[in-house]
Amino acid sequence: MDKKALVVGNWKMELSHKSAVEVFSAMKKMVSGKELDVELVVCPSYPSLAAIASGSNGTTISAGAQNIHHEERGAHTGKVSVVQIREFASWCIIGHSEVREAEGDTDLVIAHKAKLLLQHGITPIICIGESAQDHDSGNTIATISLQVDVLLSALDRVSLLKTAIAYEPIWAIGTGVVPEPDEVFEVVLLIRKKIAERFDQELAERIRILYGGSVTADTASRYIAGPGADGVLVGGASIHPRDFLAIAETVGAAYAR
Numbered sequence: 001m002d003k004k005a006l007v008v009g010n011w012k013m014e015l016s017h018k019s020a021v022e023v024f025s026a027m028k029k030m031v032s033g034k035e036l037d038v039e040l041v042v043c044p045s046y047p048s049l050a051a052i053a054s055g056s057n058g059t060t061i062s063a064g065a066q067n068i069h070h071e072e073r074g075a076h077t078g079k080v081s082v083v084q085i086r087e088f089a090s091w092c093i094i095g096h097s098e099v100r101e102a103e104g105d106t107d108l109v110i111a112h113k114a115k116l117l118l119q120h121g122i123t124p125i126i127c128i129g130e131s132a133q134d135h136d137s138g139n140t141i142a143t144i145s146l147q148v149d150v151l152l153s154a155l156d157r158v159s160l161l162k163t164a165i166a167y168e169p170i171w172a173i174g175t176g177v178v179p180e181p182d183e184v185f186e187v188v189l190l191i192r193k194k195i196a197e198r199f200d201q202e203l204a205e206r207i208r209i210l211y212g213g214s215v216t217a218d219t220a221s222r223y224i225a226g227p228g229a230d231g232v233l234v235g236g237a238s239i240h241p242r243d244f245l246a247i248a249e250t251v252g253a254a255y256a257r
């Protein structure tokens with residue numbers, strides 16, 4: 001199989017620039033000379049993106065951003081556009097629930113951001129996921145279906161082929177409360193089924209689907225084995241080099257399908 005597992009670290013707003021550079025250099029040391037069977041991406045805050053990107057040259061870790069504005073340029077104080085990150089980021093998280101909540105990004109806006117990123121050669125990592133209320137009232141599948149339907153109507157086959165989708169149940173983010181593997185498998189299968197119905201089986205199998213939400217080295221592989229995800233999106237644990245690399249190792253081993 002030509003698909004490699006993908007492990008993405010979302011550093012959020014947790015690190016000063018100095019700490020971000022230190023964490024990255026510790027990670028670089030830990031991966032050097034190692035045969036890790038995963039693709040590794042870290043997403044620092046904007047002020048550290050250029051430094052991490054230049055530090056990533058010649059390593060097996062790539063740099064990504066955590067979001068972009070939905071326009072390419074303009075009078076948007078405090079915002080950052082795709083044009084401003086394209087020299088530094090090869091990946092970009094969009095649709096994270098924290099951004100959806102703070103900025104009101106809808107699935108349509110997120111699909112638009114995905115197109116912008118792809119036009120500029122950046123791989124989007126599109127986050128979707130249901131709230132605790134949706135989960136508790138048995139509406140997970142209905143919620144995910146709606147989110148996926150919007151994405152699949154807005155993006156064409158070629159775009160989807162270059163996109164990763166991260167399933168992040170909102171109630172699992174930063175809480176330590178994790179879903180059962182079966183719950184994740186059901187969502188992963190649903191996404192693949194919808195892609196196969198609208199496009200084809202090949203795309204459904206090739207697209208990378210990640211799990212995210214309180215991932216640790218102890219839990220990561222549960223979501224990968226069998227009909228599971230193609231990798232993980234890691235928040236809290238990703239700013240600790242040892243933990244992040246331990247997650248990468250366990251995911252790589254579990255993904256050997």
Ligand code: PGA
Pocket residue numbers: 010168172173174175212213214215233234235236237
């Ligand atoms: P967490 O965050 O691993 O700290 O739960 C995941 C995310 O927000 O992407």
